Amino acid sequence: MAKLIGTHNGHFHCDEALAVFMLKKTAQFAEADLVRTRDPAKLSTCDIVVDVGGVYDPNLHRYDHHQRGFEETFDKAHKTKLSSAGLVYKHFGHEIIAWELGLPMGNDEVDLLYHKVYDDFIEALDGNDNGINQYPSDLEPAYKEATSLPSRVGKLNPWWNQKVSDAQVDEQFLKASQLAGSELLETIHYLHKAWLPARSLVAQALAGRKEADPASGRIIILSQACPWKEHLFEMEKHLLKDESRIATEGVLYVLYPDESGNWRVQCVPKKSAGFENRKSLPSSWCGVRDEELSKLTGIPDCIFVHASGFIGGNKTKEGALAMATKALTMD
Known part of the structure; x- marks a missing residue:
């Protein structure tokens, strides 16, 4: 039965x-x-x-x-x-x-x-x-949310004026x-x-942080691009335990290849959803591109540094690592 x-x-x-x-x-x-x-x-x-x-x-x-x-x-x-x-x-x-x-x-x-x-x-x-409100606030929502899963399930109920x-x-x-x-x-x-x-890639990069940056271990290199922020923050909490150690020992720059085969240097934000970085790329590099940037940094094959300083690029892995390593010592 x-x-x-x-x-x-x-x-x-x-x-x-x-x-x-x-x-x-x-x-x-x-x-x-x-x-x-x-x-x-x-x-x-x-x-x-x-x-x-x-x-x-x-x-x-x-x-x-x-x-x-x-x-x-x-x-x-x-x-x-x-x-x-x-x-x-x-x-x-x-x-x-x-x-x-x-x-x-x-x-x-x-x-x-x-x-x-x-x-x-x-x-x-x-x-x-x-x-239970997602945000404990009395503020009125700015728009109506009617496409969530509970909303779509609710719409499968008979209408108020249907006889079924x-x-x-x-x-x-x-x-x-x-x-x-x-x-x-x-x-x-x-x-x-x-x-x-993606978690495995970040774990591998963290395990090799001293190879990428022997002096401080504050640079990690991903073997391929992936969503890394959530994993990095969670692993750092487990590895470093408290906020003070994360502030002084946490990763500052993440390197990875982009879809064109070039390499990116991305700053780690202070919060996963925020725009303030733990350490931005040097302000003197921001908005500068190509040969002009290579001359300014003394590093060949530079491509760009974003105007806000949160990301930069180089044609090679070695060049991207040189940019990140030099940025560690600059304001």
Whole structure:
């Protein structure tokens, strides 16, 4: 006899739509049938219940978040209260990722992705469903946001002036579940195939920082261009521990080849989303190009330094490294 997944009927939200999809990605509930009802007697026959019932008890496979006193979060580092999506992900996320990627449960990548997927995908759904403002402010938003995943799931509900049967609503719920789930899987595969490889490149560059800059280790060289800022900041926190050491020992310049085969020297910003650099390229170089820049720096094959001093270029790796090394000693 097939197992039963229970959730409430009627108007649906992104969190339980995704929760049901995730459960269908586990060995235990992959072949389970779905029951949508608020009838306690019917829910009591279900093997697992999400987003209804007023109980959170993983031992009983009950995952509701609406009851008074519920304050469960993903872990001690997070403050966002979980929705049914977050609850299911917290308890089944490792299995879902391992199964989807064909990796063993104890794999280090699975655990890394488990936390990253929550931060990048699930937490926003938890916050949205629980009515938690992303920014704790009374400011009115500058524009309307109606294209988020919760918004698109919400639009699959029957319109207020449509007359539809319960079966038709259930059919729309399955569409919503598939929509939310497909975006979850896209996130998992992107992080596995693009985010993790970039992390490896940054880790390799950090490990070789003394080869690139024996004197201070404040220059790193990436073997190819990739999104590096998030990884660098996270690894520095782990490696250097506190802000004072990051300020005095953190990486200042990142070198990498661009799509044309030339090399870039990019400054590390003070914050991942900011425009203020830890150390900009010398102001006397800013806005200067080509031969004029080579004469000014005494370094051959220079291409440019941006007017704001956050990035420069050279035709060779050696030239880019010479620019970064010289910039370390200049204001």
